[in-house]
Amino acid sequence: MSRILIVEDEAHLADGLRFNLEAEGHAVDIESDGQKALDRLLADRDAYDAVVLDVMLPGKNGFTVVKELRGAGHYVPVLMLTARSRPADVLQGFEAGADDYLPKPFELQILLARLRGLLRRRQWMLQNQHEHEQLTFAGKTLDLEALELHVGDKAYQLTQMECDLLQYLVRNVGRPVSRKAILEDVWDLQEDTDTRAIDNFIVRLRRYLETDPTKPKHLLTIRGVGYKFVE
Numbered sequence: 001m002s003r004i005l006i007v008e009d010e011a012h013l014a015d016g017l018r019f020n021l022e023a024e025g026h027a028v029d030i031e032s033d034g035q036k037a038l039d040r041l042l043a044d045r046d047a048y049d050a051v052v053l054d055v056m057l058p059g060k061n062g063f064t065v066v067k068e069l070r071g072a073g074h075y076v077p078v079l080m081l082t083a084r085s086r087p088a089d090v091l092q093g094f095e096a097g098a099d100d101y102l103p104k105p106f107e108l109q110i111l112l113a114r115l116r117g118l119l120r121r122r123q124w125m126l127q128n129q130h131e132h133e134q135l136t137f138a139g140k141t142l143d144l145e146a147l148e149l150h151v152g153d154k155a156y157q158l159t160q161m162e163c164d165l166l167q168y169l170v171r172n173v174g175r176p177v178s179r180k181a182i183l184e185d186v187w188d189l190q191e192d193t194d195t196r197a198i199d200n201f202i203v204r205l206r207r208y209l210e211t212d213p214t215k216p217k218h219l220l221t222i223r224g225v226g227y228k229f230v231e
């Protein structure tokens with residue numbers, strides 16, 4: 001059984017989700033206000049195994065909630081509900097620190113499957129502390145299950161999306177990858193999306209990876225193309 005917090009102010013939607021998640025054997029709470037959801041999550045950090053977070057909320061919107069949550073070092077998996085008509089929302093959600101997203105209106109079965117994915121990942125993380133899949137490059141180790149990047153004796157906690165992007169770039173070592181390829185392959189976005197969000201992600205990853213983030217030696221910008229990872 002997992003404990004799930006649904007943050008959604010549309011009562012019929014929240015109740016429908018609760019009904020179905022409880023039918024799957026989970027314990028579910030509902031919060032309709034962004035600020036209250038944030039307070040609740042920060043008050044007891046182990047209270048929930050996953051959060052389903054809507055963007056449009058009273059009190060504080062979903063982007064701000066997840067951003068402040070991550071800012072406080074709280075890494076509970078967050079599935080964000082975004083507006084289908086606004087792919088930019090998806091990127092904003094990832095930038096803020098969401099782990100996965102689902103555009104509204106969504107199929108219930110898809111939501112349940114995505115949530116199962118997040119919960120399974122968390123279970124692995126909690127149970128197999130010593131058998132994590134790791135990626136080593138340039139003297140750094142990326143732990144793909146704990147979502148941690150180890151640089152020397154420092155460990156950085158990455159969001160799922162930061163981890164996925166870094167993994168993608170590292171697996172394509174030496175090869176330039178376009179922003180479009182990143183959108184499609186990493187985030188499954190095919191729309192014409194504002195790609196500046198990717199640049200913001202790269203800026204963040206450089207802060208973890210580069211000795212001098214203003215003079216990157218690993219995460220290179222390839223003008224007119226995109227990015228390239230070199231060891």
Ligand code: CA
Pocket residue numbers: 008009010054055056057
């Ligand atoms: Ca809402």
